Amino acid sequence: MALNPQITRRYQEKLLAQKQLLEKTMSAAVVQGRETVTDDTQDVADQAVISYQKELLFSQGTSGHHQLRLVHEALSRMRDGSFGECVHCGEEIGGKRLEALPWTPYCIVCQEKIENGELEDPARAA
Ligand SMILES: [Zn+2]
Numbered sequence: 001m002a003l004n005p006q007i008t009r010r011y012q013e014k015l016l017a018q019k020q021l022l023e024k025t026m027s028a029a030v031v032q033g034r035e036t037v038t039d040d041t042q043d044v045a046d047q048a049v050i051s052y053q054k055e056l057l058f059s060q061g062t063s064g065h066h067q068l069r070l071v072h073e074a075l076s077r078m079r080d081g082s083f084g085e086c087v088h089c090g091e092e093i094g095g096k097r098l099e100a101l102p103w104t105p106y107c108i109v110c111q112e113k114i115e116n117g118e119l120e121d122p123a124r125a126a
Pocket of ligand 1: 086087088089090091106107108109110111
C-alpha cells in the first residue's frame with residue numbers, strides 16, 4: 001500500500017514520540033520502585049503524561065515492553081513499506097485506527113478476533 005509520504009511521516013513522528021514516552025515511562029517506573037519520588041527535575045506536565053500513559057498501559061493490559069516492541073515493529077514495517085497493512089490478513093488498517101494506534105499490527109477485524117480468542121496473537125505468543 002502506498003501511503004502518502006506526509007501521512008507516513010506523521011505516523012512516524014507519533015511512533016517515535018511513543019517510543020520515547022514508553023522508554024521514559026518504564027525507566028520512571030523502575031526509579032519509583034526504588035525510591036520515594038521527590039523529583040523536581042521532572043516537570044509536572046511530564047509526570048502527568050507519564051501517569052496517564054501508565055494508566056493507559058494498565059487499562060489495556062499491555063506491558064510497556066510489549067507495546068515498545070509493537071512500536072519498534074511498526075517502525076520497521078514503515079521502513080520496508082508494509083506499514084498500514086494488517087500483518088495477519090494484509091488488509092489496509094483504517095486511517096482512524098492508525099491515527100489512534102499507529103503501532104497496531106492488526107486491522108480492527110483481526111484485533112477483535114484476537115480479543116475474542118478466535119485468533120492467536122503471534123506478537124504476544126512470540
Ligand atoms: Zn486483519
